[in-house]
Amino acid sequence: MKTLQTKVLIIGAGPTGLMMACQLARYKVPFLLIDQKKSITNETKALGVQARTMEVYQQMGIAQEALRRGLIGEAVNFVIKGKPIRRIDLAEIGKDLSPFPYIHMLVQHENEALLQHFLKTEGESVLWNTHLDTITQTDAEVEAVIITKDGERQTVVADWLVGADGGSSTTRHQLGMSFKGETHEQTFFVADTQIDWAYAQELHVCLDKTKFLAFFPMKGDRRFRIVGALPSHLKDIEGIQFEVFIEEILKDISIDLRISNTDWFSTYKIHHRVVDSFQRGRCFLAGDSAHLHSPVGAQGMNTGLLDAYNLAWKLSLVVKEKAAASLLKTYTEERLPFAQELVNTTDRVFGMIVSNNPFLRFFRRNVFPTLFKIGTSYDKVRKFAFGRVSQTGINYRKSSINRNHQSDSFNNKAPQAGDRFPYITSNKTNTFDWLDGTAFQLLYFYTKREEETIVQLKNYLTLSNLDIQFYQFDKERNATFFEGLGIKEQAIFIVRPDMYIGYRSGGVDLMDLEVYFSRLLGGEVQG
Template structure:
């Protein structure tokens, strides 16, 4: 399929998870982007495997969560082994109970994420132009001119904005001359998706095997008896050509101390791992998201999820600018919010991964004698378990220092910039239980007022929204009741004056005030966020 358009509001280069999520989020705001990819079609390789709670919350907001849960599998535990012997077992089932509707890590491969998002795009009449290559990119302060190739066909398109989601070897990043600083891990690694015989590994637990000369890991996949197997290549295999899974079996069996019966191999590859980050996530009218902006080790299953959140963070801001609702200054907040997240992630995953793969005697002693009892001790502490889940699930990510938040409340536990906590709500009128996240399923900002308001005040707020922010500010009012007392406690509400909270489209709190003051809310939306309001 060839591109016939000569202009687009948004061009997305790369149709992996980040690019597809970017397109899906733009579609929620009525923007149909052009999305291209150099590949012939969507990947059949599983690639990234874990979907964290924060990503599941995004899928729920999109109305796609049922399919994700139905076709995924919960990781119910992690078993640590040293020289083939179990040294620690950590139960993971519902480890994040009370923090999110999805208190677990879901095993749902990248290929399935891509298919899900592609179906979402198809339902919204947004095709992906496969086998299409970005050859050149030139931009001014007003537009970006790109040259695209599909076979022998050449197309020139003027774009208002370009999003580079084209992976670690990003053409967009290279065209923008953005350095991609970092390094390559010295070891070589292998990865295989296989169907195993025997009953050596639990179908819903991750098995990690640490050994003197490296490591191997078995991750259960949604399909029965199917596992993702990965590890470091033995030194003698590094330079071997035409490497197959049979070549690494002897080393794998030595690491695990178990006979490995492979009934079917779906995918096998060997590769180097890198940890790198772009010096900038934006140049004028071009942005980088996902692997085009940062790559790191697979520790903790963070990579794909971070890319999905990059797109989620940028899309609503870019959509507001494209639709003429926001001042362009809001786009500066994308890099300001996401670059610190990527930097912390690279640092933490790099440290953990280096311990895992290190062969020096100090780290071997640390892995053998210190890590197992330390893990058992930490996992027995409820607060430490909760902290671990918050970090791995990415629900702990906060933007408190962001320029597009305003905190004018005395609250100390929850502040503007934090993710909206998952709190259940009892609807007194409908006599049904819901939650705060469900209140934020519609596109746009969400105003939540807690406390007792007179009917006239409620009418005034509703009228203000209808006149100035139609379709961009959804309104929910929650008076105090016995069944909802925990919400008032969580937000430290003074019942005499109430509380007003404005939640951003990405379910982060943008504004919090200890009273209900439309003047301050107006100031936040116009002067902090940069809303462009007609007639003002």
């Protein structure tokens, strides 16, 4: 049997596995990416790309192309008895919070195509028509048996394995990991269509008494995705025809439209499931293989992409022997709580959307649209809601590798260690302009310039075996950044390669910096 060697074996080239490969390519870590399909998906599946994903795309240099291929979600309209009763502008819902202050509509296969193209420009590719069969692992390595297109069995020996093989993950089964949760009994449908009606190419959500139905705008002439619950009398979904049952639903809720084209139609069940850990020995799970939830809030693909993004820089430090393997435990530490919360919240919201409870139906129809409108007009609510849905508000404050020091030197607006580095604009520049590489960034903010301190910091960084870029900012020319970061006099921020604050200090304390780096790299991870 032929044997292949690699540093990281990635199972599955859906969005999660492709992102994992792209990130490892950025860090120049050798990997092998396999998928049982013959190419990227030809189904549109995920549609909503959140701001946090767009920020990652920006760092990779593919955000502009993503924008060109998709469509910004301009507004949501709540519809009752076929008539929009309330319109809420979403185009700037995240104003001042992200360079991408909206939800971007870009179908899954376009996302996959962008990532595949990125891989190609890095000189890498996917091994298609190849599937994972078995996994065994020791303390030193992972051995996977894969089966190629010709049915040939091959052994891959890798330092690490990432299972990004979707909801029915072979990796998860091979590792014997449980996937607790439930499958909702109701069947749902999705159809990508072309629609003639009187309304704008914006999101429309029908709040009629018993039916759930939503129209999502898609790139292209009058194109919309229709999502809804399948009528309960349609027990046997084999051979059902979208054109037939949709007419019945539309008539029921008095909506006047004509569907002229249907590109894709599918039915699906909704699951709420999550694993107990994202790691077993030298193997990791990411994306749908680790968590499944309803499409409410357009979170699934985005979460998988960001799982991979969180794991990749850590894996790169470990593979290059710059950090101890214990750093990889913080992948579960940082990502699992978010996945658990996501599964619970989408479950609750989904329950409210489809419930037949008279109180919830009344609330949905008569209270929710107004509440939504009023809520999003309050800055605090708007910021909170955008942070949650766009995933820009996810924080890793409880992670054992992030560190706050001399906190009294910040005001209470200051972001903390474990927060995503905030987006702050000033003149023609913004904080994200500094975060475009694969390195850590040490940002030094001062009111009074002290040459000796700067020399000390630079010397300290020269001795480090990490790739760390140094930037300095004086208060006079950078007052906006001082204000946005809540700095009183001086501060140090260390921003991780994933744009999260790893370290925050109100002064320069080289001994404390040493504590931060030794915990990060040396295996002294607590908890």
